[in-house]
Amino acid sequence: MAHLTWETVTLKLRNPFRLSYGVSDTRQAFIIRLQGDAGYGEGTIAPYYGIKSEDMIACWQAAAEKKEPLPDTVEEIPAWVGTSGPATARCALELALYDRIGRMRNEPLYKLLGLPRPQAMPTSFTISIDTPQAMARMARRISKFPNIKVKLGSDDDEARLAAIREARPDARLRVDANAGWTYEEALVRLERLERFRLEMIEQPLKWDQIEAMGELQKRTSIPIVADESVQTLEDVERLADAGVRGVNLKLMKVGGLSIALKMLRRAYERGMRVMLGCMIETSLGTTAMTHMAGLADWVDLDAPMLISNDPFEGVQYDDRAWITLPDRPGIGALPRK
Secondary structure, three states: OOOEEEEEEEEEEEEEEEEOOEEEEEEEEEEEEEHHHOOEEEEEOOHHHOOOHHHHHHHHHHHHOOOOOOOOOHHHHHHHHOOOOOHHHHHHHHHHHHHHHHHHHOOEHHHHOOOOOOOOEEOOEEEOOOOHHHHHHHHHHOOOOOEEEEEOOOOOHHHHHHHHHHHOOOOEEEEEOOOOOOHHHHHHHHHHHHHHOEEEEEOOOOOOOHHHHHHHHHOOOOOEEEOOOOOOHHHHHHHHHHOOOEEEEOHHHHOOHHHHHHHHHHHHHOOOEEEEOOOOOOHHHHHHHHOOHHHOOEEOOOHHHHEOOOOEEOOEEOOOOEEEOOOOOEOOOEEOO
16 A cells, blocks of 8 residues: 655745736645655645645545555556546656655656756746736846746736836746736737737637637747646647647646656647746745756746745755756755754
């Protein structure tokens, strides 16, 4: 029988997080622990995905009752985890198993996965929706951060971007509407926003409007990057068919490392660009995703910078928002003492 336990942690945000969906100042995280602290995993998802905590717990309870021994090789992990239960719950199990095997072999996760060692790189830092003046103040506060991700999704979007661009003419700006625009609104805003020298526009339309996002892509040179619309390998295919130029992969929404790697490689085969992102989650999940960063076009892994009570110590951030992996086996994230 697999010996694993789970606990909930309420993550506290340093500043209220405002998106087109609403505002929050906490997130609920679940931490999976294998017996003897042999491996740790995380299952944390944003409320707007509609995943119920009881469904995740049922998945972990079923895993705890398995009679098969824990896998000792990376190749055995997907079959052991299976396909039942929410993607977030399966992700937590996968991370714990990868962490365990990496520790057993004294190898970091990227080496287990056969990936290049990620070099230090700058992450996006997110400015959530507020007044143009408040968002400009935040942009000035992070004057050393080269990449800013701006949350949008309402009528004041142009004024917000204008204020931020004036405050930070040097910054690389990435926009995330979190499905907050209609197709007609997006058409108008795309033309007006191009003057702000944007690196990308993330999820301008609702998650199921894949073909419409492809139509938008035809009307702008700015890469449109899908987030909520890409949760499965089949979604990558549909987005590529529609002509969308990028995808934002997150471990918690796709179901873990194994499928995330398949999706990343397929996206590149289809000529798309890839961002590696995260939910509002701990350094455990964020560090796990950082092991894939040597393959990414963009990284958006700032979650530990946004919370005040991170229970793990993992990926490190300097005063310019450059991230580096810890030199430890497995995921490399350890509980804070």
